[in-house]
Amino acid sequence: AQSVSQHNHHVILSEAASLELGCNYSYGGTVNLFWYVQYPGQHLQLLLKYFSGDPLVKGIKGFEAEFIKSKFSFNLRKPSVQWSDTAEYFCAVNALERSGTYKYIFGTGTRLKVLA
Amino acid sequence: DTEVTQTPKHLVMGMTNKKSLKCEQHMGHRAMYWYKQKAKKPPELMFVYSYEKLSINESVPSRFSPECPNSSLLNLHLHALQPEDSALYLCASSQDRVRHEQFFGPGTRLTVL
Numbered sequence: 001a002q003s004v005s006q007h008n009h010h011v012i013l014s015e016a017a018s019l020e021l022g023c024n025y026s027y028g029g030t031v032n033l034f035w036y037v038q039y040p041g042q043h044l045q046l047l048l049k050y051f052s053g054d055p056l057v058k059g060i061k062g063f064e065a066e067f068i069k070s071k072f073s074f075n076l077r078k079p080s081v082q083w084s085d086t087a088e089y090f091c092a093v094n095a096l097e098r099s100g101t102y103k104y105i106f107g108t109g110t111r112l113k114v115l116a
Numbered sequence: 117d118t119e120v121t122q123t124p125k126h127l128v129m130g131m132t133n134k135k136s137l138k139c140e141q142h143m144g145h146r147a148m149y150w151y152k153q154k155a156k157k158p159p160e161l162m163f164v165y166s167y168e169k170l171s172i173n174e175s176v177p178s179r180f181s182p183e184c185p186n187s188s189l190l191n192l193h194l195h196a197l198q199p200e201d202s203a204l205y206l207c208a209s210s211q212d213r214v215r216h217e218q219f220f221g222p223g224t225r226l227t228v229l
Contacts, residue, residue: 032214032215034217036220042222043206043220043221043222043223044159044206044208044220045220046217046218046219049217051215090158090159094213094214094215101171101172101213102213102214103161103172104149104161104164104218105161106158106159106160107158108157108158109156109157109158111156
């Protein structure tokens with residue numbers, strides 16, 4: 001079955017540490033890739049997205065992600081995290097299925113805690 | 117207006133009740149979605165409407181019945197739910213189903229007694 005994997009379920013970092021969250025997907029065809037964030041008590045919001053072009057995309061709040069097609073990966077990075085980055089991060093893939101429809105699949109999520 | 121609104125914020129219902137969840141967006145989006153999210157889990161897709169027509173039903177039990185009265189509104193009618201249906205129900209919308217991000221509402225926290 002097609003899937004989206006986030007291998008880091010819980011990450012704890014100190015402020016100013018660098019962050020990299022992994023995301024791998026198993027779709028072989030056309031994909032659109034997203035990272036969403038869910039801050040405590042808030043709704044899901046978009047961090048960044050990739051459709052085509054430059055595989056290094058920049059998002060809000062200093063986040064960036066790199067699409068590596070050969071590795072089916074779309075890892076999220078931030079050079080220096082802040083306490084306010086404490087949240088749950090979801091990778092999502094919108095992929096064209098054999099049925100001809102697009103389907104949105106979320107990864108299992110990574111819970112990030114940043115220590116002040 | 118880049119907001120998706122959902123009402124009610126919280127809902128407690130018995131297994132014999134009938135209730136409805138409501139979602140509204142005024143961004144001109146033509147795709148709308150219902151998700152179910154259990155605690156510490158990712159959102160699970162339930163239904164997708166595209167141009168007011170149901171395009172995806174992820175094998176959701178018939179006790180959940182979606183409705184899209186117009187391009188701005190999405191309802192989820194609930195009947196004879198089970199306690200295991202207790203979850204956060206999220207609504208989202210996107211410009212279309214292909215190359216656009218989804219905008220999420222705050223969700224309705226549903227408790228089935």
